[in-house]
Amino acid sequence: MTARQNVPDWLIESSFAALAAAAREHARNPRRHNPLLCVPSSGSGWWTAIDAQPLGDDGDVAVVIQRATGTLLLPSFCDWYAITARERQIMHHLQDGSAPKQIARLLDLSVHTINEHLRAIFRKTGTCGRNELVAAITA
Structure with a gap:
């Protein structure tokens, strides 16, 4: 996350922690919505989608950051x-x-x-x- 501008570390860490927790909850209970965050990006000029998926039973989570459109x-x-x-x-x-x-x-x-x-x-x-x-x- 080197391209961020004026975003406090605590905000990034808490956002990713919440996203990871939601992904783990989704793995336990598929009826819950899949966690997705779309945020405007002041640094890049486009919206960013941040998605999380559990990698397995050990609690690891993959976070995917992509440009959000459509x-x-x-x-x-x-x-x-x-x-x-x-x-x-x-x-x-x-x-x-x-x-x-x-x-x-x-x-x-x-x-x-x-x-x-x-x-x-x-x-x-x-x-x-x-x-x-x-x-x-x-x-």
Whole structure:
């Protein structure tokens, strides 16, 4: 983790410890969700996904750090920017390449309502349009 900027060691250590504990719990009880952490990275300019998997019965855990995009990123991205449930639906369809008119038809809403939701999303995320928004979650 040499590329980090101004992140205290205690935060990194506690995050990895919690992730490892969650991975061990997932191995004991597969009904629990698989631990995954998506965080914005100020140093690299993209979101990072941190996943943990137990290696065996001895308690060792493998931690995988990768660039987060697409469906892996969308839930964390929406949580980070306080995107509503309806706005999440719209973002999901945008990510799939649907135009506002198609989204309106799929969600049984007016195009005007879809555009109002899009404006709210742009305002919350600081993006200037659909292309920039989609690039933020897929690039």
